[in-house]
Amino acid sequence: MSRPDPTPIRLDFDDEIVWITFDLPGEKINKLSREVMERLDQILSELESRSDVRGGVIASGKDGVFIAGADIAEFQSISDAATAAEGVRAGQAIMNRIEALPFPVVAAIGGVCLGGGTEIALACDGRVGSDHPRFQIGLPEVNLGILPAWGGTTRLPRLIGLAKALEFIVRGRGVDAKRAARLGILDRAVAHPELERRALELLRELQSGRRPSRPKKSFSDWLLSSNPIGRAILFSQAKKRILSQSKGHYPAPLAVLEVLRKGCHSKKRSFELEAEHACELLTGSVSNNLVHLFFLSEGAKKDPGAAGDNVTARAVGRAALLGAGTMGGGIARLLASRDISVRLKDVNPEALGQGLRAARQTFEGSVKRRRMTRWELDKKMALITPTLDFTGFRRAELVIEAIVEDLEIKKKVLRELEPVISEDCIIASNTSTLSITAMQRVLNHPERMGGFHFFNPVDRMPLIEVIRGEDTDDTTVATLVALAKRLGKTPVVVNDGPGFLVNRILGPYLNEAGHFLAELGNIAAIDRAFVEFGMPMGPLRLLDEVGLDVAQKAGRILAAAFGERAAPSSAVDKLVAEGRLGKKSGRGFYHYDGKKETPDATVLAIVGVDPNPVPARDLIERALGLMIAEGARCLDDAVVRSPGELDLAMVMGTGFPPFRGGLMRYADEQGLNRISDDLKKWQDKLGSRFAPPPSLAARKSFY
Numbered sequence: 001m002s003r004p005d006p007t008p009i010r011l012d013f014d015d016e017i018v019w020i021t022f023d024l025p026g027e028k029i030n031k032l033s034r035e036v037m038e039r040l041d042q043i044l045s046e047l048e049s050r051s052d053v054r055g056g057v058i059a060s061g062k063d064g065v066f067i068a069g070a071d072i073a074e075f076q077s078i079s080d081a082a083t084a085a086e087g088v089r090a091g092q093a094i095m096n097r098i099e100a101l102p103f104p105v106v107a108a109i110g111g112v113c114l115g116g117g118t119e120i121a122l123a124c125d126g127r128v129g130s131d132h133p134r135f136q137i138g139l140p141e142v143n144l145g146i147l148p149a150w151g152g153t154t155r156l157p158r159l160i161g162l163a164k165a166l167e168f169i170v171r172g173r174g175v176d177a178k179r180a181a182r183l184g185i186l187d188r189a190v191a192h193p194e195l196e197r198r199a200l201e202l203l204r205e206l207q208s209g210r211r212p213s214r215p216k217k218s219f220s221d222w223l224l225s226s227n228p229i230g231r232a233i234l235f236s237q238a239k240k241r242i243l244s245q246s247k248g249h250y251p252a253p254l255a256v257l258e259v260l261r262k263g264c265h266s267k268k269r270s271f272e273l274e275a276e277h278a279c280e281l282l283t284g285s286v287s288n289n290l291v292h293l294f295f296l297s298e299g300a301k302k303d304p305g306a307a308g309d310n311v312t313a314r315a316v317g318r319a320a321l322l323g324a325g326t327m328g329g330g331i332a333r334l335l336a337s338r339d340i341s342v343r344l345k346d347v348n349p350e351a352l353g354q355g356l357r358a359a360r361q362t363f364e365g366s367v368k369r370r371r372m373t374r375w376e377l378d379k380k381m382a383l384i385t386p387t388l389d390f391t392g393f394r395r396a397e398l399v400i401e402a403i404v405e406d407l408e409i410k411k412k413v414l415r416e417l418e419p420v421i422s423e424d425c426i427i428a429s430n431t432s433t434l435s436i437t438a439m440q441r442v443l444n445h446p447e448r449m450g451g452f453h454f455f456n457p458v459d460r461m462p463l464i465e466v467i468r469g470e471d472t473d474d475t476t477v478a479t480l481v482a483l484a485k486r487l488g489k490t491p492v493v494v495n496d497g498p499g500f501l502v503n504r505i506l507g508p509y510l511n512e513a514g515h516f517l518a519e520l521g522n523i524a525a526i527d528r529a530f531v532e533f534g535m536p537m538g539p540l541r542l543l544d545e546v547g548l549d550v551a552q553k554a555g556r557i558l559a560a561a562f563g564e565r566a567a568p569s570s571a572v573d574k575l576v577a578e579g580r581l582g583k584k585s586g587r588g589f590y591h592y593d594g595k596k597e598t599p600d601a602t603v604l605a606i607v608g609v610d611p612n613p614v615p616a617r618d619l620i621e622r623a624l625g626l627m628i629a630e631g632a633r634c635l636d637d638a639v640v641r642s643p644g645e646l647d648l649a650m651v652m653g654t655g656f657p658p659f660r661g662g663l664m665r666y667a668d669e670q671g672l673n674r675i676s677d678d679l680k681k682w683q684d685k686l687g688s689r690f691a692p693p694p695s696l697a698a699r700k701s702f703y
Helices: 032-046 072-076 082-100 115-123 140-144 152-160 164-170 177-183 192-207 219-225 226-248 251-263 267-282 284-302 326-336 347-367 374-381 408-418 436-440 474-486 504-520 523-533 538-544 548-566 573-576 602-607 616-636 643-654 664-669 672-686 694-697
Strands: 009-014 015-022 055-060 064-067 104-108 111-114 126-130 136-138 188-190 318-322 341-345 383-386 398-401 426-429 451-452 463-468 492-497 590-593 596-598
Touching: 009 032, 015 032, 032 082, 032 590, 055 064, 055 192, 064 115, 082 115, 082 267, 082 538, 104 111, 104 115, 104 192, 115 136, 115 219, 126 177, 126 192, 140 164, 140 251, 140 284, 152 164, 152 192, 152 251, 152 267, 164 226, 177 188, 188 192, 188 616, 226 251, 251 267, 251 284, 267 284, 284 492, 318 326, 326 341, 326 347, 326 374, 326 383, 341 347, 347 374, 347 383, 383 398, 398 408, 408 426, 408 436, 426 474, 436 451, 436 504, 451 474, 463 474, 463 643, 474 492, 492 643, 504 523, 504 538, 504 548, 504 573, 504 602, 504 616, 504 643, 523 538, 523 616, 538 548, 538 590, 548 573, 573 602, 616 643, 616 664, 616 672, 616 694, 643 664, 664 672, 672 694
Parallel strands: 015 055, 055 104, 064 111, 104 126, 111 136, 126 188, 318 341, 318 398, 341 383, 398 426, 426 451, 463 492
Antiparallel strands: 009 015, 451 463, 590 596
16 A cells, blocks of 8 residues: 555555545544545545546544544634535535545445534445444434535435435434444444455445445335325424424424425435525524534533542442432443442332332333343343442442432431441432532541432433532542543532532522412413423423422522522422322322323412413513523532533533523523613512622623
8 A cells, every 4th residue: 555645634545446544633533624625625636537546445544433524613613604605515515526436435434423424425335334332323413403414415315215314314313333224324234343344345346336235115115205295294294293392493403304305306406405504504593502512512521520630530340329219220220331330229128129120121221222132231230239238338439329318317328338438439429409518527538529410310311410519629529520421421510509500590490480370370371481482391390390399398408598589489388288299299280190291270279379461571581580690699609610511501401492502601692781680670570589699780791
């Protein structure tokens, strides 16, 4: 082979075969920046003029990464439609040149292949993917509020059919090699060591005129994709489904649908539609906000949580868990899923059984979705050992406490725990409201304890609050942050304080919902206003999900800390007194019958309602104003280090609408002076809980 080219893409010639290898110097991944695309354009010009090349393979010099997609940072430089159009059409032209090369080209994909990387692969004549653990191929552009506009939305349906392509693009999730081969995206799914050989094998087949076999379309595929009536049904159902899921807040999936609907007969027209919709989306607020969150998330992945030359996160291979039940079982399953052995302790044998069942049920879901084999399930469950005592705790490198939310009981258990663990073992509490600093006071080595607050359900909620008590040292923080990342979660480091970060900000929002109910007397209307704003569920439904007894306890802690502004409404107290604890008891603000839930009209008599129509915009203005005010106080009190971390926590911990970019980003868009004035207006009408913090009006913006 010839000497490698030192640029981001190198050419190697071997017996009439050209290897086009992406390998960005000094980078862990390959991404398609403007510089890389210009280099690719130059390479294509060279290859188009050569007569001694009979085939090509596009590969990567990075282990576990093919091409991770476009350089998202360059999105932030797009300020107008003309700039967006220039970039989109340039990308389309390059993909079209790959497709039109005078010799067959195969993509040898040995790892992460997303976005523009997938579009390059789709422009090739054939694709081979490996079983590398990091392999995934996908078109996640909708997650950034855009659509695959370098030909992905055009080429994929012509490769695998309209119905499959629509689902693949709109879901925005990557799939492994076997799944990609079943869909017809890959021509071969092979063992990783065989990738280059099998790519050359496919290339020789293409050179000889043989086309790779593709999965045959079923009759239903034909019915939905290949005739006008079927297509009309497909697009109509898809639109209903998209609107049901997105409530119309996310325009990108609808844009994908329009490209497929209007461009299915003509590639040229489809490319034009890709460009038209991409320009509109790239310059819109939804994409800007989602890109903002993307960078916040990427920043959290790189943040060690604690700085310092001597700070090193400790590896955790053996853990112990105090407290079984649903939460404990969920945490144990999560640890075992990352090959961490777990001693699961509880004083109640029935609770241990419940915890093991909870863990197994989640693993069973992975088996049903073909993300895990039955053998792998048994192997993971074998890592969880139930116990009624402290046997085996001496070997643990981490103990997570997840027992009842009672400070004195937690202190008692921590006193019992410390003598039976090693001096290097880190202690973490999963408390959602209680003081980490108060718990540390009973330990001989308080520096090794911190908070590790999971959100329920553990397997789905992506956030973990890592809480620094007054005595928590940097090594403990760094270890908990590193573990959160290993568990596939996003950690946000917060300082100890009532409600920590998420619950402190969520408290006024949920409390105000009780006031809304007393004023409006319409459960459905209150929750509908916030769902239409973009929340995953309304505040009353969320209270039921959390548990009214849990909310009551958290409310009292916040009221004790913050006084009049956190004084709880009477609604939750009255329902708890009637034995209504929310979803877990079958009744709260709603009545639960299996999977069916309906607003419970009998609540109105219990709470005592003086019906008075309240416009939805007033509900939003009041509740969001209170949340923003509390967010400002959290920044003033240094509970969290930055507005970005606050926003990330609220999106990932409460489901605050991602398309709005986060709570403080939303505040900036509304204008801080306007929010402060609105709060003063409500203060005059409804009382001191609306008093804005002085810093709110003093700030020009949070960002």
